Amino acid sequence: MNGMLHEITSILEEKNAGTALILCHHNADPDAVCSSYALSKLLKQFKPTLKIEVASPESVSRVSKVILEHLHASVMNERPDFEKADVIFMLDTNTTQQLDEWGKQISELRLPIIVIDHHAPHPETRKIATLYIYREDASSTCEIIYDLFREAEIRPSKDVAEALFLGIAYDTKHFTLAGASTFKAIADLVDLGVDVQEMLQLLSIPMDISERIARLKACSRMKLMRIYGWLVVFSHVGSFQASAARALIDVGANLAIVGSEDKGEISISMRSDNEFYSKTGIHLGRDLASRLGELLHGMGGGHSTSAGVNGTGDLESAFKYTAKILREKLKNCPRE
Ligand SMILES: [Mn+2]
Numbered sequence: 001m002n003g004m005l006h007e008i009t010s011i012l013e014e015k016n017a018g019t020a021l022i023l024c025h026h027n028a029d030p031d032a033v034c035s036s037y038a039l040s041k042l043l044k045q046f047k048p049t050l051k052i053e054v055a056s057p058e059s060v061s062r063v064s065k066v067i068l069e070h071l072h073a074s075v076m077n078e079r080p081d082f083e084k085a086d087v088i089f090m091l092d093t094n095t096t097q098q099l100d101e102w103g104k105q106i107s108e109l110r111l112p113i114i115v116i117d118h119h120a121p122h123p124e125t126r127k128i129a130t131l132y133i134y135r136e137d138a139s140s141t142c143e144i145i146y147d148l149f150r151e152a153e154i155r156p157s158k159d160v161a162e163a164l165f166l167g168i169a170y171d172t173k174h175f176t177l178a179g180a181s182t183f184k185a186i187a188d189l190v191d192l193g194v195d196v197q198e199m200l201q202l203l204s205i206p207m208d209i210s211e212r213i214a215r216l217k218a219c220s221r222m223k224l225m226r227i228y229g230w231l232v233v234f235s236h237v238g239s240f241q242a243s244a245a246r247a248l249i250d251v252g253a254n255l256a257i258v259g260s261e262d263k264g265e266i267s268i269s270m271r272s273d274n275e276f277y278s279k280t281g282i283h284l285g286r287d288l289a290s291r292l293g294e295l296l297h298g299m300g301g302g303h304s305t306s307a308g309v310n311g312t313g314d315l316e317s318a319f320k321y322t323a324k325i326l327r328e329k330l331k332n333c334p335r336e
Contacts, residue, residue, distance in 0.1 A: 004133050005151045009046055011112050011131060017086035019051040023106070024091050025098035028056040028075060030203065032092040033064045034167035035116070035141035037073050038160045039091065042145070045154055055080045057100040063205055067166055070202055071159055079105075087112045092141040094119040095299040096128070097310045116144055118171075120285045122301050139182040142167030146185050161192035165199050174200065211240045218244030218258055219251060223319075227326050229335030230254045230276065234319045236261065241269035242308070249273050254335070257322055261315040266296055268309040268318065277304050280333045288325060295321055 012020070022040060024032035033056070040052040055076040060068065068074060079102065082088075088106055090096075094117050096103025106113065112130040115121075118138040126132055138144045142164045149156050156164065168186065172178040175186070190196060218235040225232045233253040237244050241258040248256035254276040259268040270284050282288065285302035289309045293300025296318060298311020309318075 003151075005042075005148045007131055008043075008114060008133075008148075011114065012043070012047065012050070012087060015086045015112060017047075017050065019053070019085050020087050020089065021080050021082070021085040022052060022054045022089040022091060023080075023093065023099055023102065024054070024056045024060075024075070025093040026057045026100055028060040028064055029092070030061070030064050030067055030170035031140045031142055031167040032056065033060055033068060033073075033075055034071075034163040034170075035091050035145045036075070036089075037071055037163045038142065038145045038156065038167075039089065039116070039148070041157070041160050042148060042152065042154065045152070053080055053085075057102050062208060063170070063203060066202055066205055067163075071163060082106060082109055082111075085111060087114065089113075090115045090117070090125075090129075092117055092119075094125055094301050095122045095310075096125060097299045117141060118144060119303060120301055122290075122299060124299065137179070137181070139178050140168045140171035142171070143182060143185055146189070156189075156192055158193040161189045161194050162199060165189045165194045165196075166203065169200065170203055174203075207243075211243050214238070214240035215244050215247040218248060222248060224253075225323060227323070228330040228333070230280070230326075230330055232323070232326060233257070234259075234322075236315055238262075241267060242271070242306075245269045245271040255326075257319065259315045259318065264312050264314075266298070266309070266311050266313055266315055266318060268292065268300075268315075270302075270307050270309075272305045274305065279335070280330060282326075282329055287329065288322060291325060292318060292322060 022036045024036050036054040060075050088111050107128045114131045115129045116133045121134050146164050214237045218237045222233045222235040231253050232255045233248050235258045245256040245258040249271050255272045257270045283304045284307035289300030289302050289307035292309045296311025296313045300309035
């Protein structure tokens with residue numbers, strides 16, 4: 001991972017870049033907006049004249065809005081002027097589908113695309129990327145950006161340290177998923193003046209009514225299957241699929257698959273508990289989401305216990321196919 005920053009700055013120099021565009025996935029979460037914020041500050045250190053715009057299709061998430069207000073920063077939601085950009089960054093985003101229609105547009109441009117991410121790389125994204133900075137062991141994209149600061153031997157300002165802290169805290173579910181390298185980074189960030197309690201307070205905004213309703217509906221519509229002893233649940237909601245899937249895991253499922261279908265467009269979120277992953281070895285991103293993505297003529301990917309799929313078709317067939325894959329895979333690892 002040495003020299004990652006050098007590779008980025010070489011591309012900027014080679015293109016004599018005047019304008020850089022940083023894109024994050026739709027409904028951008030704190031890791032996406034905070035890593036974009038920190039990266040833009042880092043790039044400015046190398047080239048103060050560089051114009052940088054951060055954009056995300058649709059809106060950023062509710063908690064991201066609170067954070068942006070705290071940082072006095074903004075993320076554009078209108079389509080950026082791709083034609084004026086010299087280089088495009090994709091942060092915390094492993095498929096172009098997560099950029100909605102912008103994804104197709106940027107893959108048709110002949111611009112260098114630099115991807116910085118901690119989700120399992122998607123082959124299509126690899127194809128369009130000029131440079132792909134990926135670390136699966138990183139807790140978050142913010143942790144990768146923090147490493148870029150260290151590589152540059154640049155001390156992050158307090159606001160950048162706060163942003164990096166927030167992205168890491170969010171993606172590690174308040175550090176329950178953090179490993180040793182993450183805690184070391186956090187200790188450094190605290191030394192830079194981050195007030196931990198103040199930052200955690202920013203992240204804990206009450207859930208809004210529509211998300212609560214989506215979670216409750218997901219529970220009431222849930223279909224429970226026992227596959228070789230594993231509790232697998234399927235459900236559907238119009239929005240907040242990821243939140244609903246998390247809720248179903250909290251309720252007691254080993255694996256939760258929650259979809260939405262709108263005029264043939266399908267989007268599915270899946271979550272599993274740690275026991276499911278450690279005992280079955282089923283990696284949701286690689287073993288389920290990407291296969292389902294192919295079936296739905298779309299894309300799927302993600303982490304071991306958290307993944308998503310976008311595509312076209314009908315939800316019922318998608319769920320049937322998922323159950324079929326699971327029956328094949330779980331045959332050899334029943335739950336005692
Ligand atoms: Mn992330």
